[in-house]
Amino acid sequence: MNKLIAGSCCALLLSTAPTFAASIYRCSDAAGNLTFTRQGCPIDQTAQIQEAANPTPSSGKAVPLAKSKGRRKTPKEESARSLTVVGAQDDGCGNRITGSARRDALIKKQIHPGMTRTDIESTFGTPDTVATRNGQMQYRYSNAKGRTRTVTFDENGCVRGKR
Structure with missing residues (x-):
């Protein structure tokens, strides 16, 4: 019982x-x-x-996460607003290279005109030799195979473009 x-x-x-x-x-x-x-x-x-x-998931009807309030703006209304830039970062090299291009170059260990000495040192490390020629600084990096890479900076400490 x-x-x-x-x-x-x-x-x-x-x-x-x-x-x-x-x-x-x-x-x-x-x-x-x-x-x-x-x-x-x-x-x-x-x-x-x-x-x-x-x-419980899969227990029936879907539950909305949020409810929309009011009507949605049309693309014409959204474009009517103007963008005001209060402050912009200056890298000291005239912002010749954008942030995403700079990140890609650092990851791929590439050198682009407009990069700073700090960018080059963070990518390749401390240079093997540092030379000054005609008022321009040059970093030289050597690898195990005997190849050298020379990076030339202008008077502002920015990578110079090839002529």
């Missing part, structure tokens, strides 16, 4: 549908700070009950 009662209690417990929603309290204080809790809000804060639905 006890086994029958225990079995039917287990069957009742297992047959109940799981709950996927909970009541959540949205508490806001005088400074506008928000807190979400399941225990309720302190007395000095305003409380608002929100239903939080957390369905």
Whole structure:
């Protein structure tokens, strides 16, 4: 008899549908700070009950993540806004090379006109020799096969282009 009662209690417990929603309290204080809790809000804060639905994946109808508010702007309205650049970074070399081209060159160990000495040193390390000729600095790098690579900088410390 006890086994029958225990079995039917287990069957009742297992047959109940799981709950996927909970009541959540949205508490806001005088400074506008928000807190979400399941225990309720302190007395000095305003409380608002929100239903939080957390369905199991593949349990049925899709739940939207966000609802759109108002109408969407047309491309004509978006292009009407103007762009104002407050400040731009100057690399000291006249910004002859863009940030993405600089990153690609550093990764591929390439040398492009407009790169700085810092770029070259971070890519190739400390030069084997440093020479100055006609007021221009030259870095020389040698590899194990005996090949040398010479990088010439202008008076601003920027890689010069080939003539």
